[in-house]
Amino acid sequence: MTDNNNMLYSLMGMCQKAGKLVSGNETVESAVKSGKAVLLIIAEDIGDSMLKKLSDKAEFYGVETVRFGLKDLIGQSIGKGPRSAVVITDKGFAKSFLAKYQTQHPGVNNIG
Secondary structure (H helix, E strand, O other), X not given: OOHHHHHHXXXXXXXXXXXXXXXXXXXXXXXXXXXXXXXXXXXXXXXXHHHHHHHHHHHHHOOEEEEOOOHHHHHHHOOOOOOOEEEEOOHHHHHHHHHHHHOOOOOOOOOO
């Protein structure tokens, strides 16, 4: 795992501690639908049907989406069990996550 990946996992943990991250499939979907979601992070090892469901919902509601991490590691970083997806609900945290993410994945859009 790269240092940058470690920083991204750590940032998710900080978001969780600050109360600016939601996880769990129903809670994630609710955050996307309600407009609270700023950035949707979908695990790289998520199943195809859940990937399509979350991606379609995020696209419909205009939520920026990135693929990052593994379910187990995402869960560990936020002090929970494996997580297929998480949502960052704070614009500052989301911008920080994307800035770090872009060093490995150029071309990802910034959050307005």
